[in-house]
Amino acid sequence: MTTPVRSDWFGDQGFRLDATPYLSGALEARKRLDALPNTMRLDRVTSGHDGGIFNGPKFSRIYLDNPEHSVPFLGSTDMLEADLSFVPRLSKVIAERLNYLEASPGMSLISCSGTIGRMAYVRSDMAGFWTSQHVMKVQPDSTMIPSGYLYTFLRSRFGIPMIVSSAYGAIIQHIEPHHIADLPVPRFGGALEQRVHELVEESARLRASFQARLAASTQDFFESVGLANLAEYRWHEQERDLGFVVDELSPVSLRAINHGKRASALKAQLASVPHRTLGEICAGGVLSRGERFTRIETGPGEGLRFVGQRQAFWIRPEDRWIKAPPSASLLVGDETIVATARGLPSENGLFGRTILVTGAWTEYAYTEDFLRIGSGDPGVSGAYLYALLRSPLAFRLFRSMLSGAGPQNVHPSFLAGLPIPIASRDDHDRIAETVREAYRERDRADELEDEALELLTRAVEGAEV
Known part of the structure; x- marks a missing residue:
C-alpha cells in the first residue's frame, strides 16, 4: 500500500526524507491539534532550567551501594519501574555537580535516547531521584498548566507520535529539547484540565502508597519473625x-x-x-x-x-x-x-x-x-x-x-x-493484607490514568475545528 505525501508537508517536517514523520501518525496528530481553536506551544507552558524542557550532558557515573553517599538514579528504563527499591544509586559527589538533574514532583520524564517516547510522571516519593542524560524532563509552569494534564497529553495518541517522529540517528535514535518545543498543546479550560490533573495526581499518590506498603510489609515480616x-x-x-x-x-x-x-x-x-x-x-x-x-x-x-x-x-x-x-x-x-x-x-x-x-x-x-x-x-x-x-x-x-x-x-x-x-497467624494475615492492599492501589492507579487519558482523548476528538 502506498501513502501519498504532499509537497508542503516536507517543509513542515524540516525537509526530512525518511518515512517516519509521514507514516507514524504524527502529521495527522499535529494537523488535528493545529486546527483546534486554542493551543499553546509546549515551551510556552513550561518553566525552569533551560526553559523547562531539558536533559543532561554525558557524564561519568560512579555507582555506590551506601545510601548515605549516594542518590537513587533513573535511566530511561529505570524510570518505568513500579517498585523503585532496586534502582541503581549514583555518587552524591557527581549528583551535586548536576543538581538540575534532580527530578521534581509533577515533571514528565521522556526517554530521549534509544527507544524514544517512553514516559513516567514524577510522584512525591521520587523527589531526590536523579536522572540520566537519556531522560528528557518537561517541567510544567504551574501558573500556566496543571502538571497532570500536560503529562496526559504527552502520553496520549496525539503527543507520543509527534515526539517519536522527531527522533534522528541511524542506529541509536535521539531527540533533543528543541525537537519538541513547538508541540501544540490543546487547551480546554480549567474544569476539564483540572479534572485530568486530579486523576493523575491521585494515581501518583496511589503508586507512592504502593511503594510504601511493599517496603512496610517486608519490614514487618522480618520484625514479626x-x-x-x-x-x-x-x-x-x-x-x-x-x-x-x-x-x-x-x-x-x-x-x-x-x-x-x-x-x-x-x-x-x-x-x-x-x-x-x-x-x-x-x-x-x-x-x-x-x-x-x-x-x-x-x-x-x-x-x-x-x-x-x-x-x-x-x-x-x-x-x-x-x-x-x-x-x-x-x-x-x-x-x-x-x-x-x-x-x-x-x-x-x-x-x-x-x-x-x-x-x-x-x-x-x-x-x-x-x-x-x-x-x-x-x-x-x-x-x-x-x-x-x-x-x-x-x-x-x-x-x-x-x-x-x-x-x-x-x-x-x-x-x-x-x-x-x-510468623504467627495474626502477623501473617497483617503482612499479607498490606501486600494485597498495595496491589489493589496499583490497579486503581492504572484505572485513574486510563480515565484521565480517555477524558483528554474525547475532548480533542469532540472539539470543533
Missing part, C-alpha cells in the same frame, strides 16, 4: 566470599557460589527461627519454570498480552500480544510469585527479582523464563511469601543458587531448601 536485623541487610558491607572452607559437600553442586559465606550465613539465620522450606510450602502448588512454547505475534486485543522478564517490573507492560496456545501454562494463578530465573546476574540486572501476580496482572501471559512460585499450603499465602521474596536479602539468595554455563538458572535443589520463617 524475630529477624529485624535483616530488614536493612547490606550485602556489600559483609566480608567477601574469599578463601572459605565448606564442610559436608554433596554431589548436588561443587560450584563455589552455591556455598558462599554470606549466603550460607543468611540461610542459617532464616533457619534459626520457626520455619518451613520453600519446597514444603509449594508441595501442593507450583515451584518450576514455565513451559516453552512457540510465540506467534498478533494484534492488540487479540490473544494474550505477553510479559517478558524486563517488562514485568514496569508500571505497565508495553503492547505485545501473542496468540493463546493450547496450554494454559502461560497464565499464572492469583498470588503466584514469578521470579526472573534465567539470564546473566550482573550487579544491576534483573536475575533474582520477583513480582506478585494478582489483580489485573492475572490476565497476562508470562514468558517461560519466569520461575513460578505458588504456595500449596492454605496457611502460607502468596502475599505473605512475597513480603520476604521481594527483599534485597532474597534477591541475593536467589543469586547464590546459580546453575548453568551460559544463561544462568536457579538450582532446583537449593531453591526447594530455602528456609521461609513462619
Whole structure:
C-alpha cells in the first residue's frame, strides 16, 4: 500500500526524507491539534532550567551501594519501574555537580535516547531521584498548566507520535529539547484540565502508597519473625566470599557460589527461627519454570498480552500480544510469585527479582523464563511469601543458587531448601493484607490514568475545528 505525501508537508517536517514523520501518525496528530481553536506551544507552558524542557550532558557515573553517599538514579528504563527499591544509586559527589538533574514532583520524564517516547510522571516519593542524560524532563509552569494534564497529553495518541517522529540517528535514535518545543498543546479550560490533573495526581499518590506498603510489609515480616536485623541487610558491607572452607559437600553442586559465606550465613539465620522450606510450602502448588512454547505475534486485543522478564517490573507492560496456545501454562494463578530465573546476574540486572501476580496482572501471559512460585499450603499465602521474596536479602539468595554455563538458572535443589520463617497467624494475615492492599492501589492507579487519558482523548476528538 502506498501513502501519498504532499509537497508542503516536507517543509513542515524540516525537509526530512525518511518515512517516519509521514507514516507514524504524527502529521495527522499535529494537523488535528493545529486546527483546534486554542493551543499553546509546549515551551510556552513550561518553566525552569533551560526553559523547562531539558536533559543532561554525558557524564561519568560512579555507582555506590551506601545510601548515605549516594542518590537513587533513573535511566530511561529505570524510570518505568513500579517498585523503585532496586534502582541503581549514583555518587552524591557527581549528583551535586548536576543538581538540575534532580527530578521534581509533577515533571514528565521522556526517554530521549534509544527507544524514544517512553514516559513516567514524577510522584512525591521520587523527589531526590536523579536522572540520566537519556531522560528528557518537561517541567510544567504551574501558573500556566496543571502538571497532570500536560503529562496526559504527552502520553496520549496525539503527543507520543509527534515526539517519536522527531527522533534522528541511524542506529541509536535521539531527540533533543528543541525537537519538541513547538508541540501544540490543546487547551480546554480549567474544569476539564483540572479534572485530568486530579486523576493523575491521585494515581501518583496511589503508586507512592504502593511503594510504601511493599517496603512496610517486608519490614514487618522480618520484625514479626524475630529477624529485624535483616530488614536493612547490606550485602556489600559483609566480608567477601574469599578463601572459605565448606564442610559436608554433596554431589548436588561443587560450584563455589552455591556455598558462599554470606549466603550460607543468611540461610542459617532464616533457619534459626520457626520455619518451613520453600519446597514444603509449594508441595501442593507450583515451584518450576514455565513451559516453552512457540510465540506467534498478533494484534492488540487479540490473544494474550505477553510479559517478558524486563517488562514485568514496569508500571505497565508495553503492547505485545501473542496468540493463546493450547496450554494454559502461560497464565499464572492469583498470588503466584514469578521470579526472573534465567539470564546473566550482573550487579544491576534483573536475575533474582520477583513480582506478585494478582489483580489485573492475572490476565497476562508470562514468558517461560519466569520461575513460578505458588504456595500449596492454605496457611502460607502468596502475599505473605512475597513480603520476604521481594527483599534485597532474597534477591541475593536467589543469586547464590546459580546453575548453568551460559544463561544462568536457579538450582532446583537449593531453591526447594530455602528456609521461609513462619510468623504467627495474626502477623501473617497483617503482612499479607498490606501486600494485597498495595496491589489493589496499583490497579486503581492504572484505572485513574486510563480515565484521565480517555477524558483528554474525547475532548480533542469532540472539539470543533
